[in-house]
Amino acid sequence: MSASTITPWVVGNWKMNPMQADAGQLVQNLKKLLQDQIIAESACHIGVAPVSIALLNVQAAFKDAGRQILTVAQDLSRIAGTGAYTGEVSAELLKDSQINFVLVGHSERREIFAETADIIQAKVKHALTAGLTVIYCVGESLEQRENGQAEQVVLQQICDIASVVEAEQWVNIVIAYEPIWAIGTGKTASPEDAQAMHAAIRLGVSQITPAGQTMALLYGGSVKPENAVELAACPDINGALVGGASLNAESFYKIAQAFANTK
Known part of the structure; x- marks a missing residue:
């Protein structure tokens, strides 16, 4: 499998939003869009990450969506068990x-x-041990990018977890690259810059594990319908971690559609 044939992922990170009634409406609107014009599961994995108190309600509400919608936790404890x-x-x-x-x-x-790094390491270890799939977020600040440290910072964040990931567990990791300066700012890395970083990530992960060649690498940071097609066309960008645009069902659907149609 080459990077260009990896099934893309589009995941909406709702962060600390929205209120319960609005969340219910958002789910219904997204379900209707998917039922009117289905995006095949084989074309794109679609998921949403609601606040913790809404996880089970959202999971239940998507049961009749006509296709699987993944329910993603935004966080977990660094402590295992109960x-x-x-x-x-x-x-x-x-x-x-x-x-x-x-x-x-x-x-x-x-x-x-x-x-x-120690806290994040513990979270990754416990998540994988429990059988969860981890969407691991990495990214650099504007200062780090301007100082020419972007790749070094991002690859170090990947190395930070390598010691706690067993060889067979890498297949349960998806990496989301989110330049910090692009999150919620309206700024987006150019497709060329985003692709260059994704290529560096794929090379770096592939030096740790063969799974790097088939691992989905997502881009995050002010992803919207207007830039989704360009991002989806990049060979090493296999989806998106969507922030603000995921709170609008039509915008989120269009982003998923862009990746499903391009890959």
Whole structure:
């Protein structure tokens, strides 16, 4: 399988949005779009990452969508199992609720909540051990890019987790490259810059594991319908982690359609 034949993923990260009624309407609108003009599962994996209190409701609401819509947790505990850890949700608890996918390492978790490489490492380890698929987020700041450190920073973030990933577990990792300076700013890396970084990631991961050749690499950072076709045309970009545009069903659908039709 070459990078160009990898089934793309389009995942909507709802972050700390929306209110319950709006979430319900968003799900219904997306279901209607998918039922009116289905995007085959073989053409594109589609998922949404709602707030933790909505995970099970959203999962249930998509049961009759006509195709699988993955429900993705935005985070998980660095502590495994169960116990006296107020406010935490472990990998095992997610798995027990059939939530089989989780974001780890998002720049907002790294920056706002001071998640270190050690914390992220523990989260990845527990998620994989519990049988979850990890969407692992990497990305550089504007300062790091301007200093010519972008590739070094991103590849180091991948190396940070390599020691806790067993050889057979790499197939359960998807990498999402999100330049921090493009998240929620309206700025997007040019298709050329995004492709160059994705190619560097694929090369770097392939030096660690053969799974690097078939791993889905997603782009995130102000992805919208207007730039999705160009991004989808890049050979090493296998999908998108979508922020703000995922809160509008039509915009999110069009992004998924762009990747399904281009790949």
